[in-house]
Amino acid sequence: MEKHTLYIFFLTFLIITLQSFGTPYFIFCVAVTFVLLTCYWIRFKLVELLPGIVLSIFLLILLKLITPIENPQKVVWITENWNDEKIALLSNGSKVPIEEAKIGDIVDETGKVIKRGNTLIYFFPNIRYELYKKLKESISFPISEVAGGITLGIRREIPDSVKSYFLLSGLYPFLAISGLHISIVIGTIALLLKFLRIKKPLTKASLIALFFMPFTGLPTSAVRAYLFTLFISLGVENYRKFSPFYLLGIILFIAAIGKNLSIGAVLSFLAVTGIIVALEFTESKIIRSLLLAIAPVLFTAPVVLSKFGTFNLLSFINSQIAGIIFIPFLITTFLSEITFFKVNFINNLAEITGSFFLQFSKELFLLTKNFIFYSKLSLWISGITLGVMFLFLLSKKNKLSFIPPVILLFYAFFLPTEINNKTFLLKGYKMNSFQFISKEGQSLRNCLIYSDYVFPYAKKCLYKNKIFDKRVIIATKPKEVRK
Incomplete structure (x- = not known):
């Protein structure tokens, strides 16, 4: 691992360790931080880490001081029932009936507005809400709910039936805005710009996509994915040599400083790590293509089995099949939204592709249901597996990092929790x-x-x-x- 990559990963895990104090993950974070510190100490000068450590701790404290305390009575979302009754979801998780409140307003326990939210700050959230309402009017249920999830980041209204089929078939990541979604949109815009013979289409497409980011609700998964895609675009089109691991470390550092390292974030980073490792297989294009499909599944397996327990062994195949239909569904939904649902032809295409996508998720579950198992592994088993994978990556034996999760999956499959x-x-x-x-x-x-x-x-x-x-x-x- 290069010096700058090792440097940024040490600072990142130092921040994660400080934030994880008192949690079950603390001991693992301490171990990783210690290993990174030792590696840097052996290869480089330890004193070089001091400025980075001071700056990181300063940023951590500063963000903690300037981060405002959210009002528990603030409206974060509004749901409209079939009888036109409006129910507001508050930041404390409770729900109250409302009449005139908007997103960002402060309401009492009866739903009466106490204080109006800042119009400028909550401009995009309220536009996003109106856009979602129009989406539900233009596209049938439950396709509209899924469309809202993959473009506007609104997953709370996706029916449990859809979420169940998607998770059991291994397709649940499709429902949350991630690197896949961002790269498809940016890639589509880039292809159009390239067709128009505009220079550096990827970079310009990334900048164009920035305009649409506020409409996603700016979930951390979308912001992470956008930043990573932007950095990759800048690196590729400026013909500069860059390390994907270094870029990943920077994004991870930003997420750690901002205290945005949820389970979803961890899974996202592990999946990207697997893809980066798979790209290093240059001996055979067939093997590399296969590993690109399997790598995200293998690298996330330890966390999935520890946190959730449910696993579909054929999820990597399901993802490839579903992805073929998902791309046109995402693109047509995106086109419907930017045309404000005025073009019925595009709306119909979005509904047709969405219908196929949902049906395929159900069929893929039925076809692969015998490969689903439940094995709730202990944190120690998963932690040790990730630790061994990390040591292989640190010692530049990246290809060997696939072995621990494969062994773990065999263990979990043949010794399920039943x-x-x-x-x-x-x-x-x-x-x-x-x-x-x-x-x-x-x-x-x-x-x-x-x-x-x-x-x-x-x-x-x-x-x-x-x-x-x-x-x-x-x-x-x-x-x-x-x-």
Whole structure:
């Protein structure tokens, strides 16, 4: 690892270590930071790290001091029910009915506006909300909800049925704005600019895409992806030699300073790391192409198994197949939005491609459901796996970094976490929830599950169990039938 890359990664993990104090991840962060410090000490002068350490800690403290405390009664989103009733989601997670409030306003427990939000600050969030409303009017449910998730970053209204099929088929990353989404949009704009013979199309496309970023809600995943794509574009088109790992380190440092290292961020960085490593395989284009598909899955596997437990072994194949349909869906949705849904032809294309995309996710789940397993690994097992991968990368034996996650997947697949031949009585809201279906529900095998109500998708997703809807049982009793 080059000096500047080692430098930025040390500072990054130093910040992460300081922020993770008191969490289960602290010991792992300390270990990584110590290894990076030792490597730098052996190869370079340790005193060179001092300015970076001082600056990093200064930035960390400064951001903590200037970051405003968010009002818990602030409206962050508004949902409109079928009867035109408006429900506001507040920053504290509670929901209240409203009439005139807008995003950014402060309301009381009855939904009455106490204080109006700053018009300038909340201009884009409110425009984004209006754009989403128009999207729902122009495109059918649930395609519109998915379209809103992949372009406007609004995932909270995507139905649990859709999320369940996507997660179990390994396609859940498609629902969150990430590097894939940003690169598709920038790539499409760049192709158009190249067709028009405009110089440095990637860089200019990245700058054009900057205008649309506020409409995504600026989730950290989108900001990270945009910055990384922008830096890559600048490096490629200016014909300068650059290290992808160094760029990744810079983005990781920015995220760490801004305290934006969520599980999603960790998964994103691991996936990109896997792609960078896969690109180094120059011996065979076939092997490299295969590794490019598998690498994100392998590199994120330790975290996925530790945090979620559910894994589809064929998710890398599903992703490649679904990606073929996803690209036109994303592009047509984007075109619908920038034309303000005035062109019916584009709207229809978005709906058709979206319909195919959703149907394919369901079919891919049905085709690969026997390769889904649940194995809730301990933090130590996943942490050690990531640690070994990290040591291989640090010692420039990048190709060997694929071995630990492969071994981990074999271990998890043949030693899954299962609950067999049990009887459960579950409330309907839990039984049909995305959280239950996608996590602990996948550990159940040959169980009897009784619930207040059961949706069809829940039965399909939990197909290895016998599920009974209590309403049907009651209705089919002889006395009830005679009545």
